[in-house]
Amino acid sequence: MASRILLLLLSVPTTLAIMPTGAIDINDPNNPATSTIYASKASFGKQLAMGAGANPTYTPIFPPPSDPLLCDMYDSNAQVTETRQIDEFSTASEAGSGGTVMLIPRGNCTFESKTLAAQTLGASAVIIYGTLASRYSFNSTTNEIVYPVDKHDYDCDRGSAQVKGSDLLFLDGAYSSANDDVLSSGTGSTNLCAADPTGNFAGCPSQQCLLTGEMSQVGNDVLYTGCCAWDLNIWLYTDGSIETPVTIPALYVTAEHGEHLILSMAYNPQGVELTLYDRVRPLYNGSAIVIWALGVFVCFLAAYISAGDLRGEMKRIQNGGLEYRALSVEEAPRRSNSVNAGQSGVEIPDVRLSQQQQQALQQAAAPAMMQEESLELTPAHACVFLVMSSASLLILFYFKIYTFVKVMYGIGCSNALTQIIFYPLLRNAGIRMGISTRTLDAPATVLCEETITYSMLAAAVTGYSVGITWLIVGFTTQNSESIPFYWITQDVMGACICITFLGTIRLNSIRVASILLTVAFFYDIFFVFITPYFFGSSVMVAVATSGGPPTGDPMWCEKYPKSDGCTGGDPLPMLFTIPRLFDYQGGTSLLGLGDIVLPGLLLSFACRFDAAKRLVGLTSDNQSPSSTCHTKPRGYFIPVTVAYAVGLMMANIAVYVMEMGQPALLYLVPCCLGTMMVLAHQRGETAELWKGPKVLIAAERIVNGYEGEYDGGVGASVEGEMGKRRSVGESTGMFA
Numbered sequence: 001m002a003s004r005i006l007l008l009l010l011s012v013p014t015t016l017a018i019m020p021t022g023a024i025d026i027n028d029p030n031n032p033a034t035s036t037i038y039a040s041k042a043s044f045g046k047q048l049a050m051g052a053g054a055n056p057t058y059t060p061i062f063p064p065p066s067d068p069l070l071c072d073m074y075d076s077n078a079q080v081t082e083t084r085q086i087d088e089f090s091t092a093s094e095a096g097s098g099g100t101v102m103l104i105p106r107g108n109c110t111f112e113s114k115t116l117a118a119q120t121l122g123a124s125a126v127i128i129y130g131t132l133a134s135r136y137s138f139n140s141t142t143n144e145i146v147y148p149v150d151k152h153d154y155d156c157d158r159g160s161a162q163v164k165g166s167d168l169l170f171l172d173g174a175y176s177s178a179n180d181d182v183l184s185s186g187t188g189s190t191n192l193c194a195a196d197p198t199g200n201f202a203g204c205p206s207q208q209c210l211l212t213g214e215m216s217q218v219g220n221d222v223l224y225t226g227c228c229a230w231d232l233n234i235w236l237y238t239d240g241s242i243e244t245p246v247t248i249p250a251l252y253v254t255a256e257h258g259e260h261l262i263l264s265m266a267y268n269p270q271g272v273e274l275t276l277y278d279r280v281r282p283l284y285n286g287s288a289i290v291i292w293a294l295g296v297f298v299c300f301l302a303a304y305i306s307a308g309d310l311r312g313e314m315k316r317i318q319n320g321g322l323e324y325r326a327l328s329v330e331e332a333p334r335r336s337n338s339v340n341a342g343q344s345g346v347e348i349p350d351v352r353l354s355q356q357q358q359q360a361l362q363q364a365a366a367p368a369m370m371q372e373e374s375l376e377l378t379p380a381h382a383c384v385f386l387v388m389s390s391a392s393l394l395i396l397f398y399f400k401i402y403t404f405v406k407v408m409y410g411i412g413c414s415n416a417l418t419q420i421i422f423y424p425l426l427r428n429a430g431i432r433m434g435i436s437t438r439t440l441d442a443p444a445t446v447l448c449e450e451t452i453t454y455s456m457l458a459a460a461v462t463g464y465s466v467g468i469t470w471l472i473v474g475f476t477t478q479n480s481e482s483i484p485f486y487w488i489t490q491d492v493m494g495a496c497i498c499i500t501f502l503g504t505i506r507l508n509s510i511r512v513a514s515i516l517l518t519v520a521f522f523y524d525i526f527f528v529f530i531t532p533y534f535f536g537s538s539v540m541v542a543v544a545t546s547g548g549p550p551t552g553d554p555m556w557c558e559k560y561p562k563s564d565g566c567t568g569g570d571p572l573p574m575l576f577t578i579p580r581l582f583d584y585q586g587g588t589s590l591l592g593l594g595d596i597v598l599p600g601l602l603l604s605f606a607c608r609f610d611a612a613k614r615l616v617g618l619t620s621d622n623q624s625p626s627s628t629c630h631t632k633p634r635g636y637f638i639p640v641t642v643a644y645a646v647g648l649m650m651a652n653i654a655v656y657v658m659e660m661g662q663p664a665l666l667y668l669v670p671c672c673l674g675t676m677m678v679l680a681h682q683r684g685e686t687a688e689l690w691k692g693p694k695v696l697i698a699a700e701r702i703v704n705g706y707e708g709e710y711d712g713g714v715g716a717s718v719e720g721e722m723g724k725r726r727s728v729g730e731s732t733g734m735f736a
Helices: 111-121 175-184 255-267 284-305 308-318 334-339 357-366 379-399 402-433 452-476 484-504 510-530 539-544 554-558 596-620 636-657 665-682 684-690 693-704 720-731
Strands: 023-030 033-040 057-061 100-105 126-130 138-139 144-146 154-164 209-216 219-230 250-251 274-280 576-577 588-592
Touching: 023 255, 033 255, 057 510, 100 111, 100 209, 100 219, 100 255, 111 126, 111 250, 126 274, 138 219, 138 693, 154 209, 250 255, 250 274, 284 308, 284 576, 284 588, 284 596, 284 636, 308 596, 308 693, 379 510, 379 539, 402 452, 402 484, 452 484, 484 576, 484 596, 510 539, 510 596, 510 684, 588 596, 596 636, 596 665, 636 665
Parallel strands: 057 100, 100 126, 126 250
Antiparallel strands: 023 033, 023 274, 033 250, 057 274, 138 144, 154 219, 209 219, 576 588
């Protein structure tokens, strides 16, 4: 239970980047197909509506020729120097339905000042595009060129070359955008960096070259070192010195996309129209619905399976009790050890069924590979849970041994996969082929207490192979949670862990359930909401995300995602994960396994209680109830399951409304425990459930009666044992 450290969370990014959340559709009258480029948005100005259909079209124009960078609109006294309106210098024949959008190159002044200048000239929107020239500046005081910055503006490891200074206008003391941008970019022969046969510029993703300032004299010429330029989206930040409000939208596109826009205008004399809009995202996270349904289903299934021994007993009784006598060779050694026939002194009757009957019984039983003993929780266990869970969280928070936890979890899940999925499948397949009872030789089983069959060995090899592969993918792949194999396998393993947990750990009374769930309730709230006041951050969220989200500069992290502060922790795997559906921004929805198994203990108790009442009733008056625990009137299992679904949906809604992770037990505990207590009060069973139902104890004695726990020995007749079970059922007083 100490692993219950995860909860319902918002999507947690693993790396940072400037996300191009805007888009521009280029509508060419000569081409019915619309091309789309993506753009980053601004912190100022009007926000665009989502989707192209919700926004008007704009006619693209350029700034006035006298001020191509649109940085000279104001003098030193903040007075407007350009008084002409767009129609006085624009060559556009007709504006679009939304007006005009001005294409402005980056450089020399802030983004907001460029946008404000365009707004003053009458533009309805602005697109700022990147240029190589904007990476250079000129220091008039020292009369020196300020070159681009290594790693921030370019990276020589991604491509470098030597450029002759005589081919550039740079030697005149200023970088010429009209000339040198063309000579330093593109894939054609005009790109001087790409044309250098001695360089390694071919691998440069942007195919744009920036000069580093390093130069060498070769004869009468100077060789400049050029390196691969970064051409990424940037955020249009605000200018705190500007007081005039900006009321038009602004977007930023890379130099590559800016060139594409300019060429589209040049190749279409009739003009193109642009549609600026916010990229479409789903209004609600659909994966939250999926993970809600998955959580409810797994909790229901695990609780239902936990009562399988009681339902199986009812089936055996209804079949005349002969199923136990019709043991296969594979089951006989295990049952003979537990029966201890030697002490009874009575020989087990040899009840023989046909081969077809035995095969049908074997397929119906399909037990897990290893029958583990169950553990009934006591109030002391609730205190142990609080201490161990808190200690585990704090150890992980301070020592960050996340890798060790992931490895141990992967090994545990491999065993759960083996027992819950692969062994029953391979065992049934072996029964059909007649090889399920074949055992390994004695030397291979010397360290095992039980006989190992080939189906057991094959299941173990398969289960652990899947688990090890999952671990390898998780440790060797960045953003592994986006890989279908990884997250699907993780969800399947999580379901198997929940089934194993609820099949092993049980509640014996509502008193224990109330103590445990109340402790978990406050534990969850404390480590999510209270710990930030003591530790500076939420311990639960930090541990759940293996150290928290990334904290580095988004622009730097997009270039170097493995740098310190750029890679956030991958969420610990003790959870269900579903990638966000139809969302270009990515992310995942998470649900911790603790929010399954802790309320699941109460659901398991309700299901076992319902099944126990029918089993004892069957043995007391030969009723023939349904073998499922959820069809009995006045049962608890279905109402508590519905309450769990409602509570988990409330947690999902809280995540959506508050836009932050929620401790799901805050909603699940009141819903599930409250429903159980209200129903028990209405039915007059509160005292019985609080102390521990006698009918549940009686039902477990009936199940164990097949193991020879009743007086009279295991050789008693079937009718005699059925009579003993009836007397046990009648002794409870609940089915008189």
